[in-house]
Amino acid sequence: MAKLYINQSPNEKVENLKPKEETISFLLNYSKALHVLDGKQMQYENLLN
Amino acid sequence: MKKIETTTDATLVRQYLEGSEDALSKLINRHKQRIYNFIYSKVFDRDITEDIFQDTFIKVIRTLKRGKYNEEGKFLPWVMRIAHNLVIDHFRKNNRMPKFDNSGDFNIFSVLPDEDLNAERLMVKDQIESDVRELIRELPEDQREVLVMRIYKDMSFKEIAEQTNVSINTALGRMRYALINLRKVIDKHDIVLTKY
Numbered sequence: 516m517a518k519l520y521i522n523q524s525p526n527e528k529v530e531n532l533k534p535k536e537e538t539i540s541f542l543l544n545y546s547k548a549l550h551v552l553d554g555k556q557m558q559y560e561n562l563l564n
Numbered sequence: 565m566k567k568i569e570t571t572t573d574a575t576l577v578r579q580y581l582e583g584s585e586d587a588l589s590k591l592i593n594r595h596k597q598r599i600y601n602f603i604y605s606k607v608f609d610r611d612i613t614e615d616i617f618q619d620t621f622i623k624v625i626r627t628l629k630r631g632k633y634n635e636e637g638k639f640l641p642w643v644m645r646i647a648h649n650l651v652i653d654h655f656r657k658n659n660r661m662p663k664f665d666n667s668g669d670f671n672i673f674s675v676l677p678d679e680d681l682n683a684e685r686l687m688v689k690d691q692i693e694s695d696v697r698e699l700i701r702e703l704p705e706d707q708r709e710v711l712v713m714r715i716y717k718d719m720s721f722k723e724i725a726e727q728t729n730v731s732i733n734t735a736l737g738r739m740r741y742a743l744i745n746l747r748k749v750i751d752k753h754d755i756v757l758t759k760y
Contacts, residue, residue, distance in 0.1 A: 534600045534617050542621045551629045
């Protein structure tokens with residue numbers, strides 16, 4: 516019979532994953548930098564660093 | 565004693581819209597694991613998961629800042645839907661452009677097409693059907709009624725005419741306008757309903 520070389524099911528692994536701190540940090544900085552300006556008929560996005 | 569988190573998502577969204585960046589941080593930290601795991605459970609690749617997670621929240625931030633968010637009280641399902649759509653976009657792109665991974669080992673399955681409805685295609689199909697159902701709900705009552713009877717109940721126009729007490733020509737006309745209006749809504753909102 517074939518041997519199974521796995522100790523943990525994929526589902527168990529999935530539950531422990533988290534995004535990297537850099538990703539969270541990038542998102543928070545992106546949010547701080549993003550400004551939306553209302554024009555007459557459109558909205559304009561501005562990234563201010 | 566552990567402090568119980570009492571601020572609701574809706575409150576945090578409101579605080580963020582009022583300018584509190586800290587509220588966004590709380591929202592992301594509260595839901596990051598669930599959203600990340602949801603994406604990973606579909607793509608099984610950490611780098612792709614990281615990218616889709618990032619794109620999901622970029623879309624969330626842009627939508628909130630543009631004042632387009634209108635699902636108060638349903639923040640998590642809304643974010644999950646964005647993530648789900650981005651996962652589908654990812655699979656669509658990959659289907660168009662099959663790629664080799666450069667791990668050194670040749671994998672025959674990376675070049676053989678799988679014509680069956682695999683998990684990704686089923687997701688895309690489900691998404692399209694769900695989008696179409698939502699679009700149909702937007703139609704005027706008389707047009708929606710005819711379209712549902714014809715497409716979902718497979719009724720003939722004669723049967724539809726009898727059941728709705730109109731002439732066959734009227735039923736045909738309503739079907740025609742239903743399709744025209746569906747196309748208009750699809751064009752207006754740039755909705756993509758194709759598999760590839």
